[in-house]
Amino acid sequence: MRSGARSRTPELLEAGLSRRSEANWFALELSGAWITETVAAREKDMASLGTSNDIRTSQQVVLDLSDVEALDTAGAWIVQRTANRLRDRGFQVEIAGVEGAREDLMKAVSEAHEPERPAGATGGAVGLVERLGESTVALGRDARDLLSFLGLCIIATGRALIHPKRLRIVSLVNQIDQTGFRALPIVGLLAFLIGVVVSYQGAGQLARFGAQIFTVNLLGVSVLREMGILITAIIVAGRSGSAFTAQIGTMKVNQEVDAMRTIGLDPVEILVLPRILALVLVLPLLTVYADFMALLGGAVMAMVQLDIDFSRFISQLHDAVSVWSFWVGLFKAPVFAFIIALVGCFEGLRVGGDAESVGRQTTRAVVEAIFLVIVLDAFFSIFFTLLGV
Known part of the structure; x- marks a missing residue:
């Protein structure tokens, strides 16, 4: 100039x-x-x-x-x-x-070139209130930005429904493979071990009352209603949610997202929508798989510790668990999947121009996604209890 x-x-x-x-x-x-x-x-x-x-x-x-x-x-x-x-x-x-x-x-x-003001060294009650206020303002700003991003995703989804050719099937199938099929080993192993732990600990407590058989009831209800979907969602948040942030964030650092906007392409439609749809389709299937593996782990532990054969385990599970227990857990899966993918892509698009920002936003994405999943799970638990389901 x-x-x-x-x-x-x-x-x-x-x-x-x-x-x-x-x-x-x-x-x-x-x-x-x-x-x-x-x-x-x-x-x-x-x-x-x-x-x-x-x-x-x-x-x-x-x-x-x-x-x-x-x-x-x-x-x-x-x-x-x-x-x-x-x-x-x-x-x-x-x-x-x-x-x-x-x-x-x-x-x-x-x-x-105006120098940044040094952070205030206010202490005591005044400093606590000041920091609380700053955190509240930052939280409100993040919530507003996330809500705006949700609106952009809804608009992109509406355009894809009106014009299906805008949806990139190759990207969708690739994301289904990345978030679904390749997650089967870790989800299955952890779900199996969770079933073993719940069955072992439950049997130890119920043995005091001579009610070891009700270990099957405890296992079935906890896994199908809560543990199966919650553990799966946390695994997916740590695995796929962080991957979404890192992938999109790296593209931001390399200015690929800016290049998309320059040539008239919508990053939300190209990068975000396939990931959200893939995870919404995949997480319910992963939840069913995790439920099966957790019940299998509990059945193995019941046979080893309680001498309950497999046919008796299935009979007791059928009497203890209603079909609603299965559907309650499955109903949460698409909601959790949408939240995980939304937060992961949102934080990826907020990455700055350096590699350090990628790591920082990836950590934020995992923490925020797991926090929101647990909060929503608590809300659903109260909601279904009030409905008597």
Whole structure:
């Protein structure tokens, strides 16, 4: 950015500098071209101001740019940096001879290089209230942005329903493979072990009352209504939700998302929608699979610890668990899947321009998704209890 060429070509001029001092003030008069090609020669002179005898006793310092014939961002930055350094040393500094475009340039440079305020060291009750207020404002801002992102996703979904050709089937199938089939081993193993643990611990407690057979009831109800879907959702949030954030965040760092917008493509439609639809389709199936593996683990433990054969286990499970227990858990799955994918993609699109931001937003995505899943699970538990289901 350059302003102020008057008569001669700026590149042919030099950055002039002269000093004039009187009783209680000191003037530094700049002339010529203060641009990128010339300011380097004057940077040492500007840096030495405040240490020489002629300015040390002065209280008022004027940086006069009236005779400057050309000024660009580099020159304005040198002048502004000098003014800030002198103010830090206790001088009263005035920048004169700037008007119009030069005034706008100096203002822009000043705002761009304004030092950040150090974090307040307020302690006690006042500091606690201050931090609580800042956290509340930040939480409200994040909730507002997430709600806006939800609206964008709904609009993109509506467009895909009206024009099915806009939906990228290849991306959808790829996401189903990534989030569904490749998650089967870890989901199955952990669900099996959860079934073993619940059966083992339940049998130990119920043995005090001679009611070991009701371990099957405990296992069936807890797994089908709560544990199956909750464990699956947490695994998917840590595995697929974090992957969504990292993938989209890396694209943000490499400016691929900006390139999409430049050529007229909608990142929500291309990157977000296939991931949300894939997870909504996959998580109910993963939940059914996790329920089966958890019940299988409980059945194995019941046979080993309680000497309950498989046919008796199935009979007791049939009497203890209604079909509603299965549907209650399955009903939560699409909702949890939507929340996990929404948060993962939302945090991915909020990644900044550095690699550190990718890691930070990935951590936020996992924490937020798991938190929201548990909150919604508590809400559903209360809701279904009130309905008597």
